[in-house]
Amino acid sequence: MTDLTPGKKFLRALLIGFLLSIPIFCVWLMIGDRQSQSTEARASIAQGWGGPQVIAGPELSIPFKQTVTGTEQVNGQPVSHTTTIERRLVVAPSGIDAATVLQPKHRRRSIYDVVIYRAETKGRAIFALPADLASLGVQPETLELARAELRFGVSDARGLSGNPQVRVGNAVLPLGPGGGSSLVGSGFYAPIDLTKVDPARLAVDFRFVLRGNGSLAFAPRAGDTAWKVTSTWSNPSFGGEFLPDDHHIAKTGFDAIYRIGNLALGRSLLFIEGADKTSAPERATPSAYATASETNGPQSASIQLVEPVDLYSQVNRATKYGFLFVGFTFLAYLLFDVIGGVRVATVEYLLAGAGLVLFFVLLLAFAEVIGFTPAYLVAAAAITGLNTAYSAAVLKSWRRAAVIGAILGALYAILYVLLSLEAYALLIGSLLLLAALAGTMYVTRRLDWAGARDEA
Template identity: 55%
Template structure:
């Protein structure tokens, strides 16, 4: 064996150079995870195609047509003149109150190794409409309201989800005939029912409805009523409540969740009546916007691509700690470690992330993590025993890697404290290396 004439400083430089070169395959793995995640999203979209997208409910709203006077300026014989003309308008009324319940039945659908979460939702409710007392302030002549030509409009963002039994809408126990379109939403998606709203002249109009629809990923309600009460139950144990309004009550357990929203129009910052162009001329705009939603996301408990992506970001932590161990054996223990040996160890560490990704798509993240880490620990421990000249030293490397993989799993599980734990770990490692090498002369060659 030829004597090792490299100085400790030179060994440190070469080790750092190899570590930096390993950034290239690490970045390639990051791109691989992104590509597989994109394929997963494409596959999920294919699974849910034709089922129904993320659904948003709106309404019901009551639209009453009327004729309004419009003053327009025209030019006649070179002189400006004003002319009065009758134009078609609609008085759109939100209900005084809405009381609705939705039961969400989730389902996992698979295609090959990919899956998507879909659901079937059954919604039932009651609303009450009344004419606003200040019609004159809205510029609406009460005598011109065509109550017999009113429409009840229900918004559903993806009407393809209306598969199964047709929706049922009743007024005073009498079912109404439903038609597609004219929905209560920004795009006018949904369905409507012609209704005779003559009871509004003397009182309120009570409406009951029930319909079942399908969707995936999320469900939202755009509250419009003066007092909206929406109760949702589901067997899905991992909901995420988002949107501009959070539930006033909620209960989450292993068997599912129950939540209740209570939203008034004062919180929405809007009145219960508005005048607009007819739906045939322009889509009805939802009174609420994206910030005024009560939304539930059916969250997948473990997003394997997000977890693998986060673990790749800690790749240098593994490379740094393992290379530091080999370097200490090299400069202090007198065991020569060649540059190709550092490179092979680094490739083994990077292979862990490829194994983790490939296995997680098939058997889940936790099982994949245990299997991939056990395989890499066994491989590198055996290789370290050969390189460092003994199974005891190989056992040290195995113990170090086992500790690193355990810490990484904790970091992935405790996302909120991952930075703190990682910083403390790096500080402890740096302090240990500084202590062990405190008397080392980095510029003197060792020939032992």
């Protein structure tokens, strides 16, 4: 049987490498499927504990009666009528000072693990009911101060733990479920009789414990909001519309301090719940006030409890370099074939390539059980040993096989560096390919790829 020319051997290796892209693509699909199963399992573990939490409030809600004049057509003639309806005046605090202690812990089921937390929040809110309510269309004498409510917003009320406490002076207020605030629809409320306190300056102390997972956010709505968070979690991610004014992160945990003024919020501290600009034509709304419909959703300061290592993301990134492993290994085989005179069969290319693809499957399987770094070491050692031993038989020399082993060992080490230094991955990978191309050009610079010299 006539030997293939070097050029045809190169095309054969290239074709086999292309065919191996199919199982590599299947590994990508497997990673996505396992990640989806992990997400579902984690959601199941956290079910009933509490989801990502957003807290807001308190706000003071005061019912009042308002007379609305309207017209309707009766027998073709416009008829005016007046209706008395109940609305609520919502007053946000002039200042709020809150502190949260975030206590994370892991909950595990089978091979899946999720981070949950308990967050204890304490604080004081100061309310000041303005004397000038007429400009908002509210007559002070219509306010039913005895039926006022303090409303606290909690996005997932299932996470409320123990007995929240709300105090005004020495009096502990009774609490009821529901209510929420203008920013967060669910939560709890405390009825309060404002006729027994000074509505011009009302100090409210509160404390509650909240269970959740993933993230904790605070939606500010006050003239001045101060929020301090401390935790033993060492990998926080600060997000939302507001970042902390100051924070410290250490191996033992973190602390963050937020200070948010009402001018940054762009919202009024006083508005009529459920009103819109056309429902009360007689009302002149000055720029100092706003209606509830003018709010565009809660702005928040958010803290996410980030896992130090997202193993599915890292395995997915590692798999993207699968072509690099196949290419370098096949290149070494090809050079031994066309220069060293060792014939490498098609099946031998396929078996060696199958071992390289198997590395990523092993990496995924072990990473779910023992973590990414130990799994990487185990999978890399197994495949390097397997392909080195097989190469000794294919290349008929342990010295040549040692070259294959050295190439694979170097590739796995470089890949780990690439995964650790994400910002420089493209640069390092490009330089590696440049070095490989230059070395191949140098070694094969006198090679007769087409076999034309032999024919001559």
